[in-house]
Amino acid sequence: MTDIHVRRMTPDDADAVSVLEKRCFSVPWSRASFWEEASQKDACYLVALAGEEIIGYAGVWILGTEGHISNVAVDPAHRGQGIGSALLENLIRAMKERGAASATLEMRVSNDAARKLYEKYGFKSVGIRPKYYTAPVEDADILWNTKI
Template sequence: MNVSVRSMVPNDAEAVEAVEKASFPVPWSRESFWREAANENTCYLLALDGESVIGYVGCWILSGEAQVTNIALLPDYRGKGVGTMLFGAVIEAAKERGATAMTLEVRPSNTAARALYAHYGFCEAGVRKGYYCDNGEDAIILWKTSL
C-alpha cells in the first residue's frame, strides 16, 4: 500500500462518489462533490493508493472555524491508519487556511470514528436529536477549540 494525500479537484467527483456509496446509507451525489471541490470555502483532501482514490475528507472553513462535512474510506482500507493520516492532514490544511477551531457531528454508534476524533483531542459539546435521516440516530457534536 502506497498511500498519499492530495487536494480534491472537480474531476475527482466520480471517484469520490464511489467511496461515498461504499460508506454511507444516504450518499451524497457526484454533483455535490463537484460543487464542494469548486467552492473556495471548502477544503477536500483525497487519500490515494497509487493513483486510485481510496478515501476523502472535507470541511467548510468560514470565519476561522472548520466544519467537517465528511470523511470516508473504502472498506478494505479501514483500520489501517489511513483515516488517521487523512484526518490529520485536513486539520493541518484547515489551520493553513486560517481555522483556529474545528467541529463535526458523529453517530454515537460509530465507535471507530469517535476514537479517531478523540485521538485528535475533540470533545463532546452536545447532541443533535434525530440528526441522521436514514435511521433517526442522534449526532454527537464534537469540537476542537484550539487547532
C-alpha cells in the same frame, strides 16, 4: 499501513469519490452535489490514494477561525490502516494554514471507530443533535476541538 498519498481533490476525482461515497454512507450525496460542495472557495477537500485508486476522502469548510468538517470517509476494505488519521491530519493542517483555530463536526453516536479517531486529535463531545441522521434515524454527537 497501506502506502498512501494525500492530495487536494480535483474535478477529475468526482466520479471515484461518488462511488466511494456510496460504499461508505447509507444516504450518499449525489455526484453533482458533492462536487458543488467541494469546489467552493471556503471548502478544502482531500483524497487519499493507494497508487491511483482513491480509497478515502475528507472535506472541511473553513469560515473565519472555524473549520466545519463535513466528511471523512475511508473505503471499508481499507479501514484500520491509518488512512482516516492521514486525512484528518492533512485537514487540520489545511485549516491552520487558512487561519482556523478550532474545528467542529457531527458524527453518528454509534460510530465508535470515528469517535476514537476524533478523540485522538483532541475533539470532545459538546452535545447531541436528535435524529440528525436518516437511514437509519440516529442522533448526532457534536464534537469540537477548540485548539487545533
